[in-house]
Amino acid sequence: MKKSYILGALTVATLSAGAAAAGTLDDVKARDKLQCGVNTGLVGFASPDANGEWQGFDVAVCRAIAAAVLGDSSKVEFISTTGKTRFTALASGEIDVLARNTTWTFSRDVDLKFEFTGVNYYDGQGFMVPKDLGVSSAKELDGATVCIQTGTTTELNLADFFRANNISYEPVPIETDSEAQQQYLAGACDTYTTDASGLAATRATFDDPGAHVVLPEIVSKEPLGPLVRHGDAEWGDIVRWTLNALIAAEELGVTSANVAELSSGTGNPEINRLLGTEGTLGEMLGLDAEWAKRAIMVSGNYGEIFAKNIGVDTPVGLARGLNAQWTEGGLLYAPPFR
Amino acid sequence: MSEQNSVAFVATESIPPSPPPANQTGVVKWLRENLFSNWQSSLLTLVSLYLIYVILSTFLPWVLNGVWTTSSLTECREVLEGRFGACFSVLTERWNQLLFGFNYPSDQYWRPTLAFVFMLIAIAPVLFFDLPRKMLAFTVAYPFVAFWLIWGGTIMAPIVAFLGCAAAAFVFGAYGKNNFALGFIGAIVAAFAVWIIGTMLIPDGANEGAWLEHVPSRDLGGFMLNMMLGVTCVSLSIPLGIALALGRQSNMPLIKGMCVIFIEFVRGVPLITLLFVASVMLSYFFPPDANVDLFVRVVIMMTLFSAAYVAEVIRGGLAALPKGQYEAADSLGLDYPQAMRLIILPQALKISIPGIVNVAVGLFKDTTLVSVISLFDLVGMIRGPILGGSAEWNGVYWELWGFAALLFFVVCYGISQYSQWLERRLATDHH
Numbered sequence: 130m131k132k133s134y135i136l137g138a139l140t141v142a143t144l145s146a147g148a149a150a151a152g153t154l155d156d157v158k159a160r161d162k163l164q165c166g167v168n169t170g171l172v173g174f175a176s177p178d179a180n181g182e183w184q185g186f187d188v189a190v191c192r193a194i195a196a197a198v199l200g201d202s203s204k205v206e207f208i209s210t211t212g213k214t215r216f217t218a219l220a221s222g223e224i225d226v227l228a229r230n231t232t233w234t235f236s237r238d239v240d241l242k243f244e245f246t247g248v249n250y251y252d253g254q255g256f257m258v259p260k261d262l263g264v265s266s267a268k269e270l271d272g273a274t275v276c277i278q279t280g281t282t283t284e285l286n287l288a289d290f291f292r293a294n295n296i297s298y299e300p301v302p303i304e305t306d307s308e309a310q311q312q313y314l315a316g317a318c319d320t321y322t323t324d325a326s327g328l329a330a331t332r333a334t335f336d337d338p339g340a341h342v343v344l345p346e347i348v349s350k351e352p353l354g355p356l357v358r359h360g361d362a363e364w365g366d367i368v369r370w371t372l373n374a375l376i377a378a379e380e381l382g383v384t385s386a387n388v389a390e391l392s393s394g395t396g397n398p399e400i401n402r403l404l405g406t407e408g409t410l411g412e413m414l415g416l417d418a419e420w421a422k423r424a425i426m427v428s429g430n431y432g433e434i435f436a437k438n439i440g441v442d443t444p445v446g447l448a449r450g451l452n453a454q455w456t457e458g459g460l461l462y463a464p465p466f467r
Numbered sequence: 468m469s470e471q472n473s474v475a476f477v478a479t480e481s482i483p484p485s486p487p488p489a490n491q492t493g494v495v496k497w498l499r500e501n502l503f504s505n506w507q508s509s510l511l512t513l514v515s516l517y518l519i520y521v522i523l524s525t526f527l528p529w530v531l532n533g534v535w536t537t538s539s540l541t542e543c544r545e546v547l548e549g550r551f552g553a554c555f556s557v558l559t560e561r562w563n564q565l566l567f568g569f570n571y572p573s574d575q576y577w578r579p580t581l582a583f584v585f586m587l588i589a590i591a592p593v594l595f596f597d598l599p600r601k602m603l604a605f606t607v608a609y610p611f612v613a614f615w616l617i618w619g620g621t622i623m624a625p626i627v628a629f630l631g632c633a634a635a636a637f638v639f640g641a642y643g644k645n646n647f648a649l650g651f652i653g654a655i656v657a658a659f660a661v662w663i664i665g666t667m668l669i670p671d672g673a674n675e676g677a678w679l680e681h682v683p684s685r686d687l688g689g690f691m692l693n694m695m696l697g698v699t700c701v702s703l704s705i706p707l708g709i710a711l712a713l714g715r716q717s718n719m720p721l722i723k724g725m726c727v728i729f730i731e732f733v734r735g736v737p738l739i740t741l742l743f744v745a746s747v748m749l750s751y752f753f754p755p756d757a758n759v760d761l762f763v764r765v766v767i768m769m770t771l772f773s774a775a776y777v778a779e780v781i782r783g784g785l786a787a788l789p790k791g792q793y794e795a796a797d798s799l800g801l802d803y804p805q806a807m808r809l810i811i812l813p814q815a816l817k818i819s820i821p822g823i824v825n826v827a828v829g830l831f832k833d834t835t836l837v838s839v840i841s842l843f844d845l846v847g848m849i850r851g852p853i854l855g856g857s858a859e860w861n862g863v864y865w866e867l868w869g870f871a872a873l874l875f876f877v878v879c880y881g882i883s884q885y886s887q888w889l890e891r892r893l894a895t896d897h898h
Contacts, residue, residue: 169841170856177852179560181569208685209841209851217747307854311864334861336544444858 153364165191166224169209172330173445183207186438187228193424197371202427228355242359246369251451253347255325267346271296276309276318286349330445374421377463378430385429403466539859557863568688568843582616620681621673627665631658684762688843697831700769708777733775741768746840773830780822784815824886828879
């Protein structure tokens with residue numbers, strides 16, 4: 130998920146000054162199309178289906194932004210990016226927003242000159258092992274061969290974890306997730322490590338998922354979220370608050386089913402402000418009053434998007450866990466709409 | 468006396484030929500001579516037979532048990548009930564994405580298909596020179612027809628492109644005979660003049676409501692993209708490669724220097740680096756609104772790359788010609804273009820055929836490298852959306868990669884067989 134950004138770092142560091150053009154909102158409106166960078170294909174997060182329609186958790190964020198800004202969730206051009214090309218694509222202006230399960234880190238935010246606009250998925254790195262191995266904790270993996278995607282933050286986390294626990298490992302470097310699965314199943318490594326969400330999705334596709342277990346240790350923090358270029362705070366605000374609107378909508382009980390009804394006015398002033406029947410929040414963003422209503426109408430609030438793409442009833446089968454609302458013990462906490 | 472003949476017996480007819488011994492004829496003889504001629508051969512034969520048996524006994528059940536009609540890998544496994552078999556359903560469900568990419572409008576598949584059929588017709592007179600020369604007219608028109616079929620949009624764009632090329636040809640025809648440099652530069656100026664004026668004349672939004680729906684480059688994909696890149700880059704890089712090879716042999720230091728630097732630089736850089744430059748770096752150098760199409764950028768980079776290799780192959784051909792050929796051309800009073808066109812190049816190119824074909828086959832396979840810059844060619848489709856991105860088909864490796872290998876093998880083997888035919892056809896030495 131967090132591929133090498135050396136190339137990006139080099140080019141961005143030298144050329145970012147010229148690339149950060151202001152007025153992304155105007156560009157998007159003039160183009161009448163949002164250019165959204167997504168993964169080339171990751172189950173549940175972003176992938177084109179058999180009809181070529183993009184589907185997924187990250188894709189839903191792009192569609193919500195398009196609906197908020199342009200009034201039509203289909204006015205998105207999805208530009209698939211690899212771990213290697215994503216940062217240059219954003220820095221060079223080829224895309225307006227990058228929603229590609231990208232980990233928010235210090236150096237990406239500060240050094241690469243991007244602006245993370247929030248977190249749409251709290252992830253963490255885990256380990257998967259075959260049941261036969263008889264391992265119940267990652268700390269028992271001393272001397273294990275580990276399949277790992279090269280140039281990612283998971284690779285660095287892995288080194289940190291093993292060093293901190295004073296145990297050794299032998300890395301088996303691998304380029305993509307699907308190759309890693311193949312190698313793992315072929316027995317080229319004892320354990321496969323990547324984000325826990327990815328492990329769950331991978332395990333779900335196995336012939337015999339019961340023969341593999343995901344170990345309880347989560348060895349890193351991987352807050353994944355959409356990001357934009359530095360230097361255009363207005364555009365960053367729109368992306369940030371569209372995401373917040375989806376999260377707040379779940380907290381406030383606004384769903385795709387009742388949003389039309391609620392938008393005619395309710396007794397809850399915060400819902401009214403969110404949906405634009407009270408106050409001028411949309412105007413402050415440079416949008417119209419119903420921006421958030423349209424964003425929510427696309428595919429529902431955060432909870433609905435989660436359940437549809439990666440929730441327990443999907444092949445990915447992720448529980449809400451950290452990604453529950455703060456009222457339910459999770460970390461999702463949208464600032465107040467006022 | 469006459470009752471008794473002194474000769475005991477005279478055969479009045481010849482003995483009919485008897486069949487050869489059983490071990491000297493037919494299958495048995497062939498087997499004895501080719502497979503069991505001595506004990507080493509016999510041993511190897513038996514070992515080979517065993518290996519073939521092992522491979523087939525795995526491969527055949529896998530293919531014959533193959534499932535063609537399910538909608539996901541999980542269903543395949545249910546249908547197979549633990550038997551060993553392939554899940555070819557991924558091919559029947561996603562064939563269109565593998566061939567055309569996932570974004571090409573599915574009701575427009577006839578357009579690239581037609582363009583492919585036209586390509587076979589257009590390329591025929593170039594490859595098989597026994598065919599009537601009049602067919603070349605279609606070959607000349609083909610790039611513009613194919614462009615219009617695949618990308619669609621306004622018909623004005625290919626017409627303007629064609630007029631530009633026609634103007635260039637006309638100017639070169641008028642001036643090139645007497646003064647090559649004047650004709651050459653004039654042709655380029657004429658082409659660009661027509662293109663710029665023509666582009667200004669096309670109204671904005673001409674692509675809306677055009678007879679053929681406009682398909683942006685980003686929506687091209689699958690094996691179609693490999694074919695398009697392969698055909699375009701090979702056909703562009705051969706003329707460019709000839710020019711570079713001749714330039715490298717030139718007596719003019721400036722031209723020679725430029726050609727040497729270009730060839731050595733491009734050959735010293737991996738193709739994947741050039742592709743990264745094409746996809747991410749070039750947008751830094753162009754002004755923000757000048758969005759040069761990604762397909763064009765990739766074609767330029769791949770053409771330059773293979774042109775450098777073709778140039779070196781042709782230089783080998785030129786170097787292999789005896790010096791006498793050059794001197795003969797001079798002594799006939801031919802000028803440089805005539806000597807090259809009539810004497811040197813026909814021979815040098817003939818020598819270079821195997822090398823050029825080698826570069827062409829290599830380039831065609833290298834088109835799959837575009838998958839690393841997020842173009843969804845055949846390999847990109849398999850790696851990204853199908854294997855990595857779909858919950859249904861995550862894990863179907865052999866079927867997909869086997870299909871990809873089969874497509875590439877068919878094309879590359881075809882090219883190789885053609886080159887062998889061409890070598891035989893052009894052979895002038897008598898055995």
